[in-house]
Amino acid sequence: MKIAFFSDSYRPYTSGVVISLETFKKELTALGHNIHLFVPSYPNYRDKEENIFRFKAFPAPTNPDFTIALPLSRRAKSVIRSFQPDIIHVHSPFMLGKLGASYARQLNVPLVFTFHTLYEEYVHYVPLAPKIAKNTTRYFCRNFCNKCDLIIVPTTEIGNYLKGLGVTIPVKKVPTGLNMEEFTQIKTNGSWLRKSYDLGAEEKVLLFVGRLGQEKNLPFLLHAYKEVQEEFPLTSLVLVGGGPEEKNLKYLAKQLGIASKLVFTGALPKEKVIECYYAADLFVFASVTETQGLVLPEAKAAGLPIIALSAYGVKEMVVDGEDGFLITPRLNREKETIAEFAAKIKLVLGQDELRNILCKQAKINAAQYSIRNCALSLEEGYKLAQEIKIKKMSGT
Structure with a gap:
């Protein structure tokens, strides 16, 4: 098949959406499909891969690392018509997602949309009253979804969320998979992280990987770590990733008296991120806005037990009591x-036998997220979208 991906973000920007695009593009290409990307441009960045159309874009006011595409291009229209896609797969309901939907109607081809993000949980980046912004976002997402032929969701929980919004078209669960070879064939004992940041062999490492944004609920993590550190002083918290909240988090760490025990690595290349997984003793995750949380199966692939808040997609990524523990957030009772x-966290750090059992099961459970299996499932989704489109056209 010839498949056109439309997304409002791509490299060099780093996010779960970008990783999903890269992962599926590579695996679908290996399966014999032809993928063409339509994405924003970024300053001073040149592509090394082929079949990418870049739209002119400008930095987002609230996040300069992210650029906003201008969906106006005569050449783009010429490129998409020349490509003649069998499927148009959009990865956002906004700027370029709307453009992709328009092209799907013009070319009369199936429109598939992956619901990667709980957009209503990101309205803090929009200069509007939060309640109005949330309600507007829900209304917009419902309408966009119902104009598609098929919705892809990474977890059943998100499929249920969309149905609750009033989405009536078919939904198929396809999580973003992992390249398991990146974890099974790597030769490392995690020494790079410990040497680079002067962490002793006796130091226990709690690890978070992700964007340092408000939606990741990182102040919660710092407060929890303070309680852990009081009982387990030979413990460090390592935050891998960059983002707009880094300065605020460093200030909070000073206020809590834990600044000397925190490590901010900034954004790292994938091979170094994997090194960090193997150096850690436990993965900690407090986000309550994830549709999947790609870092969770990654952590499990490295044999890391997970402590996480039970919310949305995270519920399906962690098997409570088997490869980690889920904590249900108590409404208005954050303490x-x-x-x-x-x-x-203290339970796992204090019981080596328990941690070893969780580690072993984490690796076993991660295998279900093989990228080949996920790509084959997405391929089935494309065939389903074609069948749905044919039925719509025939009026049946």
Whole structure:
């Protein structure tokens, strides 16, 4: 098949959406499909891969690392018509997603949309009243979804969320998979992280990987770590990733008296991120806005147990009591939730036998997210979208 991907973000920007695009493009190409990307441009960045059309774009006011594409290009229209896609797969309901949907109507081809993000949880980046912004976002997402032929969701929980919004078209679950060879064939004991940041062999490492944004709920993590550090002083918290909240988090760490025990690595290349997974003793995750949380199966692939808040897609990524522990957030009782979260971390750090059992099962459970299996499932989704389109055209 010839498949056109439209996305409002791509390299050099780093996010779960970008990783998903890269991962599926590579695997679908290996399966014999032809993928063409339509994405924003970024200053001073040149592509090394082929079949990419870049739209002119400008830096987002609230996040300069992210660029906003201008979906106006005569050449883009010529490129998409010349490509003659069998499927148009959009990865955002906004700028370039809307353009992709328009092209799908013009070319009369199936429109597939992956619901990567709980957009209503990101309205803090929009200069509007939060309640109005959330309601507007829900309305917009529902309408966009119902104009597609098929919606792809990474977890069943997100499929249920969309149905609750009033989405009526077919939904198919296809998580973003992992290249398991990146984890099974790597030869490392995690020494790079410990040497680079002067972490002793006896130091226990709690690891977070992700963007340092408000939606990741990182102040919660710092407060929980403070409680852990009081009982386990030979413990460090390593935050891998960059983002707009880094300065605020460093300030909070000073206020809590834990700044000397925190490590901010900034954004790292994939091979160094994997090194960090293998150096850590436990993966900690407090986000309550994830549709999947790609870092969770990655952590499990490296044999890391996970302590996480139970919300949306995370519920399906962690098997409570088997490869980690899930803590249910207590509404308006955050201190109690923090205490419970910290208690689970201390439980695992204090019991080597328990941690070893969790580690072993984490690796076993990660295998279900093989990228080949996920790509084959997405391929089935494309065939389903074609069948749905044919039925719509025939009026059946």
